[in-house]
């Protein structure tokens with residue numbers, strides 16, 4: 144019906160009239176008087192109140208919503224990594240390590256990333272300019288390392304809040320002159336909480352002496368980071384990020400650590416990964432960097448992330464090189480997203496466009512349902528205050 148009195152609406156839902164007044168307040172609908180006989184003559188307002196009250200508006204009157212049941216139904220039709228069959232052990236192959244650089248401000252993280260990346264810029268039609276895509280790959284013969292260059296803390300809060308496991312090894316940068324500082328300790332704790340091994344890079348050795356480097360090593364003992372030379376397991380590499388000293392040693396240590404960890408992945412099967420970051424490009428449109436953790440990504444594949452999806456149109460590396468495919472541990476920028484996914488979103492390949500759309504639809508519905516449930520809670524609370 145397109146018009147009802149407050150009383151009629153309240154009765155239809157088996158609620159007191161005060162409940163209807165609360166809903167009107169909640170949706171900021173001004174009424175001239177608070178009478179039970181007050182006529183609400185807008186259908187959308189009536190529908191909104193019905194929804195707010197946890198009902199579905201249907202022919203023959205409102206029907207109460209069973210939120211839990213609906214949520215379970217939606218979840219059952221959705222897809223997630225945890226539901227997918229785990230790869231068979233025989234399918235697993237060695238994969239490159241994914242590294243995050245952390246440390247106290249001004250200790251040289253950005254300089255180190257730039258120096259590592261600098262030696263790997265390739266000449267491209269864009270003049271060899273590296274694009275910031277949130278990650279880059281460093282190659283050497285047939286070995287590779289993926290460095291995430293989103294701020295270390297961002298990568299880790301993503302890992303902790305969304306369970307996105309997207310780092311294998313942490314390189315902890317400590318300026319030799321300053322030693323362990325507040326954010327150094329924070330970084331150590333971050334790494335420990337996720338179980339990532341730490342490689343320590345004592346930086347700025349171009350401006351300090353041996354004694355200062357040793358002092359840093361001593362300090363590390365307090366945090367249970369025991370250098371190998373002192374009988375522990377932590378690799379310590381003195382470097383100069385600025386002068387590019389010992390960066391090869393650092394890379395070797397990363398490969399050695401990866402070797403010990405026996406990092407493996409499944410190159411077959413449907414692609415799985417995480418969104419590292421996303422951006423709107425003036426020319427290319429919506430782009431998102433995906434860290435590949437399973438499968439091999441090809442052009443034309445369908446991916447879902449959060450509430451959006453993509454048909455992979457182009458795959459780019461950090462040098463804007465157009466790739467045909469991307470494999471395990473590679474972080475690549477993908478063009479073709481309908482909307483911008485969020486960093487930390489789980490990425491899943493699906494078989495068809497239909498299924499991609501279906502999953503997004505389910506997730507939209509789920510979001511609306513959760514919103515509706517929250518609104519209802521607010522109204523219930525208000526009513527409790529009135530009573």
Ligand code: GDP
Nearest residue numbers: 248249250251252253254347350383384385386
């Ligand atoms: P971030 O805050 O950790 O990213 O630190 P930056 O990379 O921005 O470096 C902070 C400052 O330290 C900059 O002025 C760098 O030029 C300088 N710096 C970084 N690495 C070195 C190094 O190896 N030697 C020297 N002398 N200076 C460095």
Ligand code: MG
Nearest residue numbers: 249252253254
């Ligand atoms: Mg920086």
